[in-house]
Amino acid sequence: MTADKISTESAPAKAWLMGIAAWLVPGLGHVLQGKWVRALILGGAVWICFIMGFMMGGHLFRFSAAEQGVSSLLQIAPMIGDLGTGLLYISCWVSGTGFGQTPEQAALATFEYGWTFLLVAGLLNYLSMLDAFDIAAGRKS
Amino acid sequence: MRHFLVMTAFAALAAVVFGAVAKDSNHERLMYGLKVFAEFMVIGLVLAWVLYFIPL
Numbered sequence: 001m002t003a004d005k006i007s008t009e010s011a012p013a014k015a016w017l018m019g020i021a022a023w024l025v026p027g028l029g030h031v032l033q034g035k036w037v038r039a040l041i042l043g044g045a046v047w048i049c050f051i052m053g054f055m056m057g058g059h060l061f062r063f064s065a066a067e068q069g070v071s072s073l074l075q076i077a078p079m080i081g082d083l084g085t086g087l088l089y090i091s092c093w094v095s096g097t098g099f100g101q102t103p104e105q106a107a108l109a110t111f112e113y114g115w116t117f118l119l120v121a122g123l124l125n126y127l128s129m130l131d132a133f134d135i136a137a138g139r140k141s
Numbered sequence: 142m143r144h145f146l147v148m149t150a151f152a153a154l155a156a157v158v159f160g161a162v163a164k165d166s167n168h169e170r171l172m173y174g175l176k177v178f179a180e181f182m183v184i185g186l187v188l189a190w191v192l193y194f195i196p197l
Contacts, residue, residue, distance in 0.1 A: 056147070110147060
């Protein structure tokens with residue numbers, strides 16, 4: 001009986017909105033719910049991770065059909081990770097910044113760390129997004 | 142040294158988020174965050190030493 005209740009439990013529309021807000025701008029989902037400290041901690045960590053990624057010479061991933069064979073498919077998984085940063089990724093995509101790899105960038109000792117930080121920023125924001133969703137749905141305090 | 146600092150920064154950022162989204166009380170969150178941080182650091186250092194002896 002309890003399992004039936006859980007499986008049919010639906011989240012309110014507010015929870016979905018908070019989840020989307022948290023995805024679009026890291027920390028916004030918690031700010032809108034008045035969870036300022038949580039927003040500062042979670043959003044701050046994601047923003048710092050993203051900025052550090054670029055400072056270390058990292059680049060973002062995107063699907064490019066121009067690349068041949070399996071190579072283009074290999075871009076999908078990291079692209080999904082990067083996409084977790086929401087508007088940060090979208091604004092980079094629209095402005096065309098952060099996707100290229102110059103030889104100077106690739107020569108940096110922190111180049112590999114850079115794109116890893118950018119990818120992890122997106123993954124951490126997915127966690128933050130789920131947290132904002134759960135709070136709005138009343139599953140967390 | 143730079144690699145160690147980057148690893149520390151990575152472990153700290155990940156531990157902050159893991160700690161904040163998990164558990165119920167602030168004390169539990171703090172302890173879990175510290176545990177995750179320590180795990181990242183210890184596993185990172187162990188892997189670094191293991192890979193040091195493997196000729197690539």
